[in-house]
Amino acid sequence: xxxxxxxxxxxxxxxxLTGLLTLFVAACAPKYNPTPAPDRLLPEIETRTATFNSSxxxxxxxxxxxxxxxxxxxxxxxxxxAFLPDTTAVNLVIGSSYPTAKFKNAPRMxxxxxxxxxxxxxxxxxxxxxxxxxxxxxxxRYASNQLNxxx
Numbered sequence: 147x148x149x150x151x152x153x154x155x156x157x158x159x160x161x162x163l164t165g166l167l168t169l170f171v172a173a174c175a176p177k178y179n180p181t182p183a184p185d186r187l188l189p190e191i192e193t194r195t196a197t198f199n200s201s202x203x204x205x206x207x208x209x210x211x212x213x214x215x216x217x218x219x220x221x222x223x224x225x226x227x228a229f230l231p232d233t234t235a236v237n238l239v240i241g242s243s244y245p246t247a248k249f250k251n252a253p254r255m256x257x258x259x260x261x262x263x264x265x266x267x268x269x270x271x272x273x274x275x276x277x278x279x280x281x282x283x284x285x286x287r288y289a290s291n292q293l294n295x296x297x
Contacts, residue, residue, distance in 0.1 A: 187216040193225070193277040193289040194257070202297060205264040208247050210277035210289065212255050218281040224248040224260070227275035229267050233294050238276045240286060246278075253279070272296050 194209035208225040225247040226238045240246050249260045266273070273296075277289035 184217060186218055187214070188218055188281060188285070188287050189216040189220055189223075189253070189279045190214040191223070191277045191279055191287065191289045193275065193291050193293050195293060196225075196273075196275065196295070199263075203266050205262060205266070205273070207259050207261050208249075208275065209257060209259045210249075211257050212253055212279075215253060215255060216281070218283070218285075220253050221280050221282055222248055223253050223258075223279040224277070225275050226278055227264075227273060229270040230272040230274060231270055233272045233274070233296060236274055238274060238292060239288070240278055240280070266297055 190213040192211040192213060194211055196205050196209065197207045198204060199206050208227075210223070210225065226240050226244050227247065228236055228238060228244045230236065236244075238244055247260065247262045247264070249258060251258070251260070272294060274292060274294045276292040278286055280286045
């Protein structure tokens, strides 16, 4: 037994056994195989026709339609609108001088509606509006369609 211990602890054999043990541990270690992160899918929305009260002087409801909710959480969504003297094209974006009608309920696929009762101002003759959805991180998606109504 003493001879075996002497041979095992011999410097040459000890280096060989250490190398063999390292190779064994490296070969048996679990492999890291990362899965790619899913693509960022943002919501897709459409602006739908608003409804007015019987006198036509008040916007009662705004409507929008989610074609897809995407996989990025939605922080806020609604309608950005503008009252104008005529139906000139304007770039309706949130955070500008145009007011927004923020929906209170959680977004859902398909039609979403909210009651606002916004009075139409005097001296203006057109309303332009467009749906938007703001996702976590601050990015804003707008509906590809913008609707106009003269009154």
